[in-house]
Amino acid sequence: MSATPTVPKRLPTDWKSDAMRKRIARRYAAERRFKLAGLLAVGLSAAFLAFLLFSMLGNGLRGFTRTEIAVQVDFPASPLLLDPNAITDQALANANLPMVTGAVVKKALGADAEEWVSPTAWTVLRDRIKADPRILGRIETIKLPASTAIDLAAKSQGSPDAEAAVNRLSKARLISTGFNWGFLTLSDGTDPTQVGIWGAFKGTLLTMLVTLALSFPVGVATAVYLEEYARKNWMTDVIEVSINNLAAVPSIIFGLLGLSIFLNVLHLPRSASLVGGMTLALMTMPVIVIAGRNAIKSVPPSIRDAALGVGASPVQVVFHHVLPLALPGILTGTIIGMARALGETAPLLMIGMRAFIATPPGGITDPATVLPVQIFLWSDEVSKGFVEKTSAAIIVLLVFLLAMNGLAIYLRNKFERRW
Amino acid sequence: MTGPAILLLLAGLGAIAWVSARARAMRLQTAARASGRRDAVHSLPGYHGWYVALWTLVPAGIFLAVWANVAPGLVTESVLSSPAAQSLPADDFSRSAILGEARAIAVGAQAGAFNPLSQGLVEPYKDAIGKYGMAGATLAIVLAFAGGAYAFTRVRPDFRTRTRVERLVMATLLIASLLAIITTLGIVASLLWESFRFFSMVSPIDFLFGIKWSPQSAALGYGNDDAFGAVPLFWGTIFIGAIIAMIVAIPLGLMSAIYLTQYASPTVRKWMKPTLEMLAGVPTVVYGYFAALTIAPALRDFAVKIGIHGASSESALAAGLVMGVMIIPFVSSMADDSIAAVPQSMRDGSLAMGATTSETISRVLIPAALPGVVGGVLLAVSRAIGETMIVVMAAGLAANLTLNPFASVTTVTTQIVQLLTGDQEFDSAKTLAAFALGLVLFIVTLLLNIVALRVVKKYREAYE
Secondary structure, three states, X not given: OOOOOOOOOOOOOOOOOHHHHHHHHHHHHXXXXXXXXXXXXXXXXXXXXXXXXXXXXXXXXXXXXXXXXXXXXXXXXXXXXXXXXXXOHHHHHHOOHHHHHHHHHHHHHOHXXXXXXXXXXXXXXXXXXXXXXXXXXXXXXEEEEEOHHHHHXXXXXXXXXXXXXXXXXHHOOOEEEEEOOHHHHOOOOOOHHHOOOHHHHHHHHHHHHHHHHHHHHHHHHHHHHHHHHOOOOHHHHHHHHHHHHHHHOOHHHHHHHHHHHHHOOOOOOOOEHHXXXXXXXXXXXXXXXXXXXXXXXXXXXXXXXXXXXXXXXHHHHHHHHHHHHHHHHHHHHHHHHHHHHHOOOHHHHHOOOOOOOOOOOOOOOOEOOOHXXXXXXXXXXXXXXXXXXXXXXXXXXXXXXXXXXXXXXXXXXXXXXXX | OOHHHHHHHHHHHHHHHHHHHHHHHHHHHHHHHHOOOHHHOOOOHHHHHHHHHHHHHHHHHHHHHHHHHHHHHHHHHHHHOOHHHHHOOOOHHHHHHHHHHHHHHXXXXXOOOOOHHHHHHHHHHHHHHHHHHHHHHHHHHHHHHHHHHHHHHOOOOOOOHHHHHHHHHHHHHHHHHHHHHHHHHHHHXXXXXXXXXXXXXXXXXXXXXXXXXXXXXXXXXXXXXXXEOOHHHHHHHHHHHHHHHHHHHHHHHHHHHHHHHHHOOHHHHHHHHHHHHHHHHOOXXXXXXXXXXXXXXXXXXXXHHOOOOOOOOOOHHHHHHHHHHHHHHHHHHHHHHHHHOOOHHHHHHHHHOOOOHHHHHHHHHHHHHHHHHHHHHHHXXXXXXXXXXXXXXXXXXXXXXXXXXXXXXXXXXXXXXXXXXXOOOOOOHHHHHHXXXXXXXXXXXXXXHHHHHHHXXXXXXXXX
């Protein structure tokens, strides 16, 4: 017979003792520290986001403005040989306006003032003369865009020389700040006062159109097939594995694919929106397939059964009932996928979209660039004037992404149905 | 006849086919019903319309697609056999230049000829293009009519059109889903093929284990095989993506997830979760610009102030820090999911024993959720090492093997971009090296993903 083990007598814990009080205090302090660490982590992440956005806003808002210098232009006295009654593009091109503008500015503001206005300031004179040839008989005060040095100095970032010039100009009340319409209507250039995002924006639109036109139908068709019709066999498994892998492949690999297949094998045009759109479509398709499958899966089986029960064929069930009900979910996924494609840069660098392109593309086979690539190109520029342009372009890009994600959230909230 | 005109004409024919076939089917079906044979009607009239329209469009469309690829060759052949082509130079390069110019003038893409020889070829080109264009158009329209007529004769009330149209729909769906396989195969094939060419010039051992990377000198002809040793790139990639970025992302992501799921009030959670997710939605080029413009100079100044040698304005730390911030949402959402999957009873049991919330989290929830968290971290690492723009803009180009986070290192993706921009000749080892690097990157990210998904799956099963 084994003896029953004797349990040593244990006194009840004295929670009021000093040791226990200390221990509990320590544990509560650890609890507070842990909670604080969590709060700190959330706070730090949010603070980083805020810092990023504010630094872009701080730099970028200036990119939407430009400094203008009011110059008194004495047309009759200027060395301009133009007949007010015969203003043609040819006559204006022959009038040597850049030289005339320089002379006019020198006369109005002093010998060293020619450097103060933008090298493309003469286009302002040209446009004014074209709009109203009678101006040639008058003395007119015209606001000319300032050069990069003056522009930076007016935004208090310039060299001492330029600062002095700005001081002189502002004392004479000749300097002003206006909205830089050129930033929205021009394309890439070499002078930061004369660049704009229109070319890149148009390239982005064309590229996104190609991406959407290719990835949406294919993605939806794949999702429908896998979710509704595919039999469980090795081929379906291979398709599923490929799609999940494609969703995880780094974007630059898609660029390598585009380079070696689309450009080197199929000989499609380099730098074109067509190839960019095709490359991004391959990247976006898995996103649409995965979102589409989830949306289709959430349509209750009773709807399919009811449709089948009244005699619809399997194809009719899907196209008349399941797809319309799943469409909001599919659209939300598509918008999110497109937003990702919109911000993508690396694969487009691979297929040559980093070229300097000063004219907006006319079609999908023309050389083009897109907003993120334009940002990348400007960030590489040495000239200090490009800093604010880069940030301004980033603001435009972020506004677009925000709008797209907002649309996705709106669609989800408005059309999402819970069964 | 031009391409768009043909397509427009075909579309018109298709529409006519649809309308007329549908009308005929309706008439026949009404007649059949009127004569009391209700069961003799099979498909809806719309299906008959689609059937005939598809027979009109599909054969003609396939023919046009083939023709568009065959016709240029035929045109060139007929131009070459014209009398004006006898005076062409024999060497292929100048010959194709002249032919290209003549074609450009003939289709109106170019105004005048630089080479007098090509001017003489413009007329033959115009003739040939016109001739073959006309032939293609005629054949396509004949095919469209033939197909449409054949299908139209089969429109009957009891003809099982729906089955046939749906078979085509199913085939289309299947082909669409096969595109995913084709893309994967395309990636693998292109990477393997170009890498194979690279490894025929540089030995794989030197590439994978060499510690000297300077492709420029090899390209200029005074380098040796050592110049393609990729170890410094692998180290740079791991240093930035798997070490520095994770040191930032794991604590911040994990603690954010814990705070938001366990402590925060519903309102805070509702607002902060999407805010943190915005970090993943910011384009990488923006992060790169931010790292290069703001973070990197600040870090360099800091390093110089505390007296660290070799501080670079393209430091590994700047790129890694910013990349870590970008990765936070990935880690936190994976951690969120796996903590939520821990059964409530485990949590309640721990609390009932008198553990504080933090003790429950760190001793019960995290150990139980660990496989899921690890899987999430592996996915985050695979994402970080494939990230391109941040490192291209903020990390350097110098291939250093260094432990100093303030020094400049380079990564696989940076070098791919570097090697493939600028002039490209597809027979130099310099260009092909990018594909070998791409292959390594592809394999590593794939393996990481497979392992991560397996870990997560196994863990989910443990609690189900």
